[in-house]
Amino acid sequence: MVRYASPEQPLPPELLRAVKVFGVNPIRASIVRLLAQSPAPMTTGEIAKVLTGASYKTIFNHVQDLASEGTLVSDARADPHGQRVRYTVDREAIRRELREYSKYLLGEALSSDDGN
Structure with a gap:
């Protein structure tokens, strides 16, 4: 069984079940x-x-x-050596991945099935 490190502050109780059901890495x-x-x-x-916690x-x-x-997207140059790289979330990428995963779970056509 996969063991995950857990954040020191636990996930809200209503999310713990989804994390367990879908095998989401809490970190x-x-x-x-x-x-x-x-x-x-x-x-x-x-x-x-x-x-x-990690x-x-x-x-x-x-x-x-x-x-x-x-x-995630960063402000890194092509060669980030010695640079303090900062990250942020690509919200649209997250939404896109969640949509595709939802379609997959529900047996719906994936975007790749549509030729996209």
């Missing part, structure tokens, strides 16, 4: 929510300071994965 969910609520982009270090390395790896999938 990723917490990262996305934190960035969505933040008035300014944040570095991985700033995120790790707020989400104290190590910096865990936060960093999740942020990198989310960014590579296009759900």
Whole structure:
């Protein structure tokens, strides 16, 4: 069984069931929510300071994965070496992924089925 690190501040009770049912990683969910609520982009270090239930390395790896999938965007140059990279949520990307997952779960045609 997959073990996930959990944020120090637990998810609201009404979301715990959905997290369990769909196998959502609570750290990723917490990262996305934190960035969505933040008035300014944040570095991985700033995120790790707020989400104290996971190590910096865990936060960093999740942020990198989310960014590579296009759900987070950064202010990084092509070569970010030595740069403090700040991240924010691409709200439309999140909405698009949730729509597609919902369609899949409900057996509806996916956008890729439509030729899009």
